[in-house]
Amino acid sequence: MQGTDHTMESQTLEIADLTCRFGAHRALDAVSLSVGAGEFVSILGPSGCGKSTLLRSIAGLEAVEGGTIRIGGQSVDGLRPRDRGVAFVFQSYALYPHMSCAENIAAPLRMSELGPLGRLPLLWRLSGRMRRTRESIADRVGATARQLQIEPLLGRRPAALSGGQRQRVALGRALIREPALFLLDEPLANLDAALRNRTRTDLRALQRRIGATTLFVTHDQTEAMAISDRIAVMFDGRIHQVGTPDEIYRDPETLAIARFFSQPHLNVVPAATLRRHIGGATAAGDIRIGGAALEGMAGVVAFRPEDASIRTARRPGLPGLPCTVDHAEHAGHDANLFVRLADGETAVVRIRSHEIADWPQGAEGVLHFDLDAARRFDAPQGEAETPSRAREVA
Numbered sequence: 001m002q003g004t005d006h007t008m009e010s011q012t013l014e015i016a017d018l019t020c021r022f023g024a025h026r027a028l029d030a031v032s033l034s035v036g037a038g039e040f041v042s043i044l045g046p047s048g049c050g051k052s053t054l055l056r057s058i059a060g061l062e063a064v065e066g067g068t069i070r071i072g073g074q075s076v077d078g079l080r081p082r083d084r085g086v087a088f089v090f091q092s093y094a095l096y097p098h099m100s101c102a103e104n105i106a107a108p109l110r111m112s113e114l115g116p117l118g119r120l121p122l123l124w125r126l127s128g129r130m131r132r133t134r135e136s137i138a139d140r141v142g143a144t145a146r147q148l149q150i151e152p153l154l155g156r157r158p159a160a161l162s163g164g165q166r167q168r169v170a171l172g173r174a175l176i177r178e179p180a181l182f183l184l185d186e187p188l189a190n191l192d193a194a195l196r197n198r199t200r201t202d203l204r205a206l207q208r209r210i211g212a213t214t215l216f217v218t219h220d221q222t223e224a225m226a227i228s229d230r231i232a233v234m235f236d237g238r239i240h241q242v243g244t245p246d247e248i249y250r251d252p253e254t255l256a257i258a259r260f261f262s263q264p265h266l267n268v269v270p271a272a273t274l275r276r277h278i279g280g281a282t283a284a285g286d287i288r289i290g291g292a293a294l295e296g297m298a299g300v301v302a303f304r305p306e307d308a309s310i311r312t313a314r315r316p317g318l319p320g321l322p323c324t325v326d327h328a329e330h331a332g333h334d335a336n337l338f339v340r341l342a343d344g345e346t347a348v349v350r351i352r353s354h355e356i357a358d359w360p361q362g363a364e365g366v367l368h369f370d371l372d373a374a375r376r377f378d379a380p381q382g383e384a385e386t387p388s389r390a391r392e393v394a
C-alpha cells in the first residue's frame with residue numbers, strides 16, 4: 001500500500017426497526033435504513049432528533065431496546081463496539097494531547113496488535129516479531145498520512161495544529177483500522193465556515209478514493225446536500241424521508257422537511273387564500289399546483305422565494321397574487337423582498353439586489369410563482385389553513 005491509496009472492502013449497512021429509549025423518551029423510534037457498499041449517506045435533522053443516538057447504537061455504544069443492525073450482511077447485535085468493524089469520529093476530535101500526531105494515528109493499531117507488553121520500548125527492542133509489527137504500523141501511519149496530506153504534521157502534538165488539521169488526524173486514526181463502516185458525528189462542526197467548506201470537499205474526495213461506506217451526521221442541510229449520495233432526514237427519533245439531495249430538495253414529503261430544506265424562508269400559503277385571490281388564469285378551475293388542481297385543494301401550498309417573482313402588473317395569462325411590499329433584505333448578489341398578501345400572510349420573493357430600489361415599502365405588485373415547483377402539504381396542526389378558511393366559509 002506504500003505510496004498508493006488503498007481501497008477498503010466496502011460493506012453494506014442494514015438497520016431495521018431500531019428502537020432506543022432513555023427513560024420514557026424514545027430517542028429512536030423504529031428506525032430503518034439501508035446503506036449501500038461505498039455509499040455516503042447523511043443523517044440530517046434538528047438538534048435532539050436522535051442523530052447521535054443512531055450512530056452510537058450502530059457503533060454498539062448505546063444499548064438498544066429492539067431492532068437489528070447488519071454490517072456486510074452479518075448481524076452485529078450483541079457484538080462489542082470494537083468487534084463491529086466501525087470507526088467513529090466525533091465532533092470533538094478527542095486526540096491524546098501528550099502524543100504526537102503519528103502516535104495518535106497509530107494508537108488503535110498499537111492497542112490491537114501489540115498488546116500492553118508490546119508497547120514497552122525495552123520489550124519490542126528485544127523481540128523481533130514485535131519490532132516487525134511496530135515497523136508495519138509505522139508504514140501504515142505513513143501511508144494514511146499521505147492519503148490525508150498530513151505527513152509534515154506527524155511529529156507535532158495536537159495543541160500545535162489548526163482545527164482542520166486536528167480533524168484530519170482524527171480521521172487518520174479512524175482510517176488506519178480500515179473499518180467496514182465510517183460513522184462521522186458532525187466532524188466539521190468546530191471549523192470556521194471557509195475551512196468547513198474546504199474540509200468537507202476533501203472529506204468527500206477521500207471517502208470516494210477509499211470507498212468506505214459512510215454515515216455522516218449533520219444538522220446543516222447545505223452541507224448534507226453538498227456531499228451526500230443520499231440523505232436520511234430525521235425528526236423526533238424517526239426517519240421521515242430518504243433520498244438523493246435532488247429528490248428531497250424537489251419533492252420533500254412533509255412541510256417540516258420542505259422548511260428544513262428552504263432555510264431561511266419558505267412561503268406557506270393556505271390553498272384557500274390562493275383560490276380566493278389568485279387571478280389572471282383563463283379560468284380559476286384550470287390552475288394546477290405541483291400537478292394537482294387548486295380547485296377543491298385543502299391544506300397549504302409551499303414555494304421557495306427563488307421560485308417566485310414580482311411584477312408591477314399581472315403577466316397576461318399567468319396566475320398571480322396581489323401583494324404590497326414590506327421591506328427588503330440584502331443578501332449579496334440577490335435580495336429577499338418581503339411582501340404582504342391580501343389576507344395578511346407574508347411571502348418572500350427573491351430579486352436581484354440592484355432591484356431593491358424599484359420596490360420601496362408600500363409599493364403594490366403582483367406575485368407570480370412557479371406552479372410546477374410549488375408543493376401542497378397538509379396544514380400543520382394549529383397553523384395556517386384555519387384563519388383564511390374560516391373567513392372563506394363565513
Ligand SMILES: Nc1ncnc2c1ncn2[C@@H]1O[C@H](COP(=O)(O)OP(=O)(O)OP(=O)(O)O)[C@@H](O)[C@H]1O
Nearest residue numbers: 022025027045046047048049050051052053054219
Ligand atoms: N444518555 C442520555 N440520557 C437521556 N437522554 C438522552 C441521552 N442521550 C440522548 N438523550 C436524549 O435523546 C434525544 C436524542 O439525542 P441525540 O444526542 O441523539 O440528538 P442529536 O440529534 O444528535 O442532537 P444534536 O444535533 O444536538 O447533537 C435528545 O432528546 C436527548 O436529550
